[in-house]
Amino acid sequence: MITVDLDNQSTTPLYEQIYLHIKQEILIGRLKKGEKLPSTRSLSSHLQVSRNTIDMAYGQLLSEGYVDSLPQKGHYVSDINHMYLSPMASLVPDKHRTLNKPDTSKAVLPILYDFSPNAIDSSHFPINIWQKLMKHAFDQDTSSFLLGDNQGDYAFRLAIKHYLEQSRGVNCDICQIIVGAGADYLIQLLSQLLTPTDIIAMEDPSYTQANHIFKSMHLSTVAIPVDAQGMKVEQLQKTSANIAYVTPSHQFPLGSVMSIKRRLSLLQWAKEADNRYIIEDDHDSEFRYIGRPIPALQSLDTNQKVIYIGTFSRSIAPAIRVGYMVLPLPLNTLYQEKLSHYSSTVSRLDQTILTDFLRQGHFERHLNRMKKLYKVKHDTMLECLNGFGNLITVIGENAGLHLVVQVNLPVSEQTLLEKARKQGIRLYPLSPYFMNDTPTRRPAFLMGFANLEEDEIQKGLQTFLNLLTEYKP
Amino acid sequence: MITVDLDNQSTTPLYEQIYLHIKQEILIGRLKKGEKLPSTRSLSSHLQVSRNTIDMAYGQLLSEGYVDSLPQKGHYVSDINHMYLSPMASLVPDKHRTLNKPDTSKAVLPILYDFSPNAIDSSHFPINIWQKLMKHAFDQDTSSFLLGDNQGDYAFRLAIKHYLEQSRGVNCDICQIIVGAGADYLIQLLSQLLTPTDIIAMEDPSYTQANHIFKSMHLSTVAIPVDAQGMKVEQLQKTSANIAYVTPSHQFPLGSVMSIKRRLSLLQWAKEADNRYIIEDDHDSEFRYIGRPIPALQSLDTNQKVIYIGTFSRSIAPAIRVGYMVLPLPLNTLYQEKLSHYSSTVSRLDQTILTDFLRQGHFERHLNRMKKLYKVKHDTMLECLNGFGNLITVIGENAGLHLVVQVNLPVSEQTLLEKARKQGIRLYPLSPYFMNDTPTRRPAFLMGFANLEEDEIQKGLQTFLNLLTEYKP
Numbered sequence: 001m002i003t004v005d006l007d008n009q010s011t012t013p014l015y016e017q018i019y020l021h022i023k024q025e026i027l028i029g030r031l032k033k034g035e036k037l038p039s040t041r042s043l044s045s046h047l048q049v050s051r052n053t054i055d056m057a058y059g060q061l062l063s064e065g066y067v068d069s070l071p072q073k074g075h076y077v078s079d080i081n082h083m084y085l086s087p088m089a090s091l092v093p094d095k096h097r098t099l100n101k102p103d104t105s106k107a108v109l110p111i112l113y114d115f116s117p118n119a120i121d122s123s124h125f126p127i128n129i130w131q132k133l134m135k136h137a138f139d140q141d142t143s144s145f146l147l148g149d150n151q152g153d154y155a156f157r158l159a160i161k162h163y164l165e166q167s168r169g170v171n172c173d174i175c176q177i178i179v180g181a182g183a184d185y186l187i188q189l190l191s192q193l194l195t196p197t198d199i200i201a202m203e204d205p206s207y208t209q210a211n212h213i214f215k216s217m218h219l220s221t222v223a224i225p226v227d228a229q230g231m232k233v234e235q236l237q238k239t240s241a242n243i244a245y246v247t248p249s250h251q252f253p254l255g256s257v258m259s260i261k262r263r264l265s266l267l268q269w270a271k272e273a274d275n276r277y278i279i280e281d282d283h284d285s286e287f288r289y290i291g292r293p294i295p296a297l298q299s300l301d302t303n304q305k306v307i308y309i310g311t312f313s314r315s316i317a318p319a320i321r322v323g324y325m326v327l328p329l330p331l332n333t334l335y336q337e338k339l340s341h342y343s344s345t346v347s348r349l350d351q352t353i354l355t356d357f358l359r360q361g362h363f364e365r366h367l368n369r370m371k372k373l374y375k376v377k378h379d380t381m382l383e384c385l386n387g388f389g390n391l392i393t394v395i396g397e398n399a400g401l402h403l404v405v406q407v408n409l410p411v412s413e414q415t416l417l418e419k420a421r422k423q424g425i426r427l428y429p430l431s432p433y434f435m436n437d438t439p440t441r442r443p444a445f446l447m448g449f450a451n452l453e454e455d456e457i458q459k460g461l462q463t464f465l466n467l468l469t470e471y472k473p
Numbered sequence: 474m475i476t477v478d479l480d481n482q483s484t485t486p487l488y489e490q491i492y493l494h495i496k497q498e499i500l501i502g503r504l505k506k507g508e509k510l511p512s513t514r515s516l517s518s519h520l521q522v523s524r525n526t527i528d529m530a531y532g533q534l535l536s537e538g539y540v541d542s543l544p545q546k547g548h549y550v551s552d553i554n555h556m557y558l559s560p561m562a563s564l565v566p567d568k569h570r571t572l573n574k575p576d577t578s579k580a581v582l583p584i585l586y587d588f589s590p591n592a593i594d595s596s597h598f599p600i601n602i603w604q605k606l607m608k609h610a611f612d613q614d615t616s617s618f619l620l621g622d623n624q625g626d627y628a629f630r631l632a633i634k635h636y637l638e639q640s641r642g643v644n645c646d647i648c649q650i651i652v653g654a655g656a657d658y659l660i661q662l663l664s665q666l667l668t669p670t671d672i673i674a675m676e677d678p679s680y681t682q683a684n685h686i687f688k689s690m691h692l693s694t695v696a697i698p699v700d701a702q703g704m705k706v707e708q709l710q711k712t713s714a715n716i717a718y719v720t721p722s723h724q725f726p727l728g729s730v731m732s733i734k735r736r737l738s739l740l741q742w743a744k745e746a747d748n749r750y751i752i753e754d755d756h757d758s759e760f761r762y763i764g765r766p767i768p769a770l771q772s773l774d775t776n777q778k779v780i781y782i783g784t785f786s787r788s789i790a791p792a793i794r795v796g797y798m799v800l801p802l803p804l805n806t807l808y809q810e811k812l813s814h815y816s817s818t819v820s821r822l823d824q825t826i827l828t829d830f831l832r833q834g835h836f837e838r839h840l841n842r843m844k845k846l847y848k849v850k851h852d853t854m855l856e857c858l859n860g861f862g863n864l865i866t867v868i869g870e871n872a873g874l875h876l877v878v879q880v881n882l883p884v885s886e887q888t889l890l891e892k893a894r895k896q897g898i899r900l901y902p903l904s905p906y907f908m909n910d911t912p913t914r915r916p917a918f919l920m921g922f923a924n925l926e927e928d929e930i931q932k933g934l935q936t937f938l939n940l941l942t943e944y945k946p
Contacts, residue, residue, distance in 0.1 A: 060764040065732020122618035145595035145790040181654040181818035192689050212814045216665050259538025291533040317618040319821030341685045345654035348792030
């Protein structure tokens with residue numbers, strides 16, 4: 001007979017206490033394979049509980065396979081492989097256990113001026129409008145709780161199509177638009193449409209993250225240098241690459257605009273073979289402080305050769321994780337065949353809110369407001385940097401949320417980085433963005449200004465100037 | 474001299490009208506390569522606009538590369554490759570253009586009773602709590618606008634860890650948890666940790682979507698039959714598969730629970746080689762109507778062999794697209810090396826809201842409420858199906874949001890599907906879930922009940938019963 005030390009005061013139900021006890025007895029081998037459990041009647045009278053309680057405990061053991069039930073005969077302990085259970089202590093080497101824990105060993109210097117190129121100014125986000133739209137999205141109907149279209153909701157893609165048409169000159173059908181959780185995800189998806197023999201030409205320097213993703217997806221990449229006009233297409237032509245990944249509206253990180261001549265050469269290059277395509281990463285084309293925005297490369301493409309990728313990370317917030325990809329028709333056909341089974345990665349609620357945000361003109365107003373705010377910060381940066389004279393050269397001004405500052409002094413990026421850090425300035429060196437860096441290149445930094453106030457920009461840059469002056473010959 | 478038909482009333486600024494006109498002249502070849510543009514002074518006096526306006530128009534042409542600027546000399550038309558621009562008409566075959574457009578050609582019969590296995594009952598979602606938490610998330614600080622931890626916010630992973638520990642018996646460190654936009658995305662991510670020589674054993678029938686994803690990621694799969702105890706591990710042992718994809722708590726779609734014997738054999742199998750792993754898809758383990766929930770297979774694993782995947786799709790809503798994956802330590806080390814560069818795919822705001830939803834006990838209360846509601850629907854289903862006598866056999870009851878109903882009559886799934894559809898009943902056949910179906914298998918359907926009211930279940934099943942009775946011999 002089985003004796004269980006039942007606790008009537010416990011929050012664990014009686015049946016569960018019985019189940020846990022018997023399970024334990026089986027696991028440690030005290031109840032052996034083939035052994036018959038007491039009948040529910042005899043155990044219920046032994047433990048002074050209802051038969052129903054024993055039935056539930058046995059039912060649970062049965063459903064987990066610890067016991068078998070033979071009709072009209074009763075319950076028997078199953079044949080369990082004890083061998084596996086013996087090493088109860090974890091065999092995991094200790095080195096694995098230390099992963100990813102926050103490092104609290106070092107005292108941290110305060111950061112006063114963070115020139116992060118990834119920051120945005122989120123203090124002007126129209127939270128009230130967003131909340132109103134969310135309330136509206138919940139009120140509409142309950143279908144927003146269900147899984148939507150795999151490519152993204154139709155209304156959302158329609159709103160994106162209108163936006164891309166008007167603001168970027170992008171020509172496409174709604175069916176060519178795929179909504180996804182950020183550019184990284186869309187590049188993963190796109191990689192699945194490519195074949196392992198495809199070779200991707202990357203701008204050098206470039207958005208190195210894309211390079212990492214292609215490699216994780218078992219695709220090869222090759223580096224092509226950029227100059228003030230963008231990727232050097234004549235160098236691309238000398239390689240066996242058949243895909244070109246470019247940032248024509250605003251080269252990342254150098255900020256140049258791809259000239260129309262280069263654009264047309266690139267399109268011509270793509271046209272010359274069926275398997276050639278151009279990936280246009282239109283990452284922060286919204287913010288241009290002089291003249292009109294540069295139309296997307298896609299708008300010039302008459303041969304369905306450009307894959308267009310954009311996100312709301314810069315224009316709304318990096319935290320919302322919503323991007324879109326426009327596939328040229330042949331790749332779209334392939335997508336429908338091969339990948340249309342993937343569920344959407346974007347919350348339906350976010351799609352509904354964003355649709356209204358775009359459709360009701362809030363997005364345009366928000367962009368215009370942010371463009372003005374960023375222009376003031378950008379101009380303050382330029383004005384301060386002007387005072388540096390020929391100690392530095394500014395690259396990639398008039399657009400985006402960062403400048404590149406090249407330092408014309410005999411000092412290394414690493415040294416400046418560390419010196420600046422000690423003064424409370426966080427800088428972001430250019431080196432990590434190169435695939436093939438040149439040892440003779442002068443030190444350079446990406447200097448973002450989006451999340452700094454004007455006086456912070458002034459003070460931060462003054463501190464940086466003082467620091468550079470030390471190295472002046 | 475260039476003459477532009479300027480419209481002072483237009484909303485298009487004057488500089489843009491001038492820019493567009495000159496660009497057009499260059500594109501159609503009326504202004505030729507090397508040709509000098511008029512000086513800003515002469516054009517401004519000719520067109521009777523300010524010099525600043527001409528400067529802006531020229532600046533735009535310059536930044537897009539349509540003209541070059543020679544210092545002290547002026548602006549010249551660039552060397553543009555006209556060849557590319559000639560076929561202005563789209564060369565895209567028409568067949569591509571018809572993709573993905575809504576089909577409005579057929580008159581659609583109304584669906585009165587949709588037994589979808591993917592539905593949930595969203596009418597009891599605590600919208601007010603969710604909105605309150607969202608407001609709170611916005612109020613906290615603006616860091617929720619920035620990109621968070623690539624693996625998911627620490628606080629969110631901590632809340633998931635507690636939930637998994639308490640409800641599923643899952644043992645893990647926070648560092649082993651990866652948050653992602655749904656199970657599909659997490660399976661894509663996981664696939665990048667595997668190698669092309671890995672072979673994945675799938676339950677047959679199973680969640681076929683996972684099979685599609687592995688194939689899209691260039692991995693091989695093999696089908697292993699399931700019986701009432703889950704995947705037949707002795708058959709798995711005969712294959713060269715080194716990864717097993719299983720749904721032990723509630724086999725999808727058949728609803729069986731993997732017995733403890735099978736669980737241990739499977740863990741033993743995994744232990745026998747370094748490259749063997751088990752993927753545990755714990756898709757709807759929250760809803761069990763008899764006894765306790767079945768603990769996760771991961772809770773029995775003492776050798777770091779189980780990759781655990783779960784989502785909030787069933788427990789909260791499919792639309793929110795949030796899932797989590799627990800990697801065993803060796804794979805976590807590999808993830809940190811190879812894939813830690815991927816940005817999170819889940820909105821930071823959603824993470825913050827969900828963290829509070831879990832931490833403040835709302836999730837548990839919501840689950841308990843839903844479990845009661847679903848149990849009533851489940852019991853109504855069983856009661857009605859009882860009345861079918863031996864016309865049918867019910868499979869996989871007592872858990873989840875659907876039952877499988879096997880029809881013991883000489884009629885095909887397809888015929889029943891169509892007949893039922895004409896009566897307003899939407900059924901979901903079992904066939905698509907098989908990799909290797911047997912021709913002698915009886916027709917069977919997944920019958921979801923989550924989003925039907927009790928009277929709808931009763932009426933829908935009565936209609937179905939009447940339909941089956943026609944085939945009674």
